[in-house]
Amino acid sequence: MGSAAAYFLARSGQAGSITVIEPDPTYAAATTPQGAGGIRQQFSLPENIAMSGFSLDFYKSFARQVSDIPDVPDINFREQGYLLVVTENGEKILRHNQQLQSAMGARAELVDYAEIRRRFPSIQRNDIVLGCHTPDDGWIDPSAALWGFRRAATHLGVTHERAGVTAINTTDTAVTSARLDTGEVVEADFFINTAGPWAASVAGMTGAHLPVVPMCRVQHFWKCSRELEPLPLVTKTKAACSFALKGPVLPVDVPVLI
């Protein structure tokens, strides 16, 4: 988020000098390189659907967006869609969400189990009563996107400073400066908190309570014993469990089993 925000600000031509403060330039502990990179329009809140619509258009045209910048990695967008599936209890909410997504311009198709089997014969769960397929969704390589944003932001004049924020000075209404673990104090007109799972602790330095808590999410990778058709990213609502086919390796994100 830090390098992406810096990129968009620099690209706007409206910002002054921009610095990203990041304690670990390898991003070893950051979330982004460890994510699955899925981009879906299947949300229940209009704000999330709108943000995802923007992201989808942007990532689909990423290479063109940064075509004036050398050495930006390929983010490897895979337009294989998303498929949310529900058992009987989830049918009403899936229908409601699909209507909202369609009304907001997303191509979101309700598919019954027979149609799911026709499109994706490998999916065999007869407790599935309904699915919502968004064929325009997909996934990217999140690590390549991170380095792409960082590279593009740097090219546009953004500096990255290796340091962590340890304290923040404020007035009643604004942040005025941040103290870094190098001892330096950075003053600026605007500060953006993009510390991801650490965002609440950074916000806490201003006395603010930000209801953002880190969640444990795990990806498992394995090889399939046989070839599967090109599957979408399949997920079951409320189960926080999904799988996608990525080349010969299948990652599955499994806090709870379907």
Ligand SMILES: Cc1cc2nc3c(=O)[nH]c(=O)nc-3n(C[C@H](O)[C@H](O)[C@H](O)COP(=O)(O)OP(=O)(O)OC[C@H]3O[C@@H](n4cnc5c(N)ncnc54)[C@H](O)[C@@H]3O)c2cc1C
């Ligand atoms: C297994 C898994 C699968 C996921 N799958 C998806 C998916 O399919 N689709 C999707 O959209 N999302 C997915 N996510 C979530 C997504 O990866 C994250 O929401 C996103 O990467 C968060 O980015 P971020 O920049 O906010 O946080 P991060 O990438 O964690 O970056 C935060 C940065 O803040 C820095 N920092 C921390 N403290 C300080 C400080 N005091 N001062 C300065 N810097 C500091 C850290 O060093 C770090 O680099 C997944 C996550 C996981 C773990």
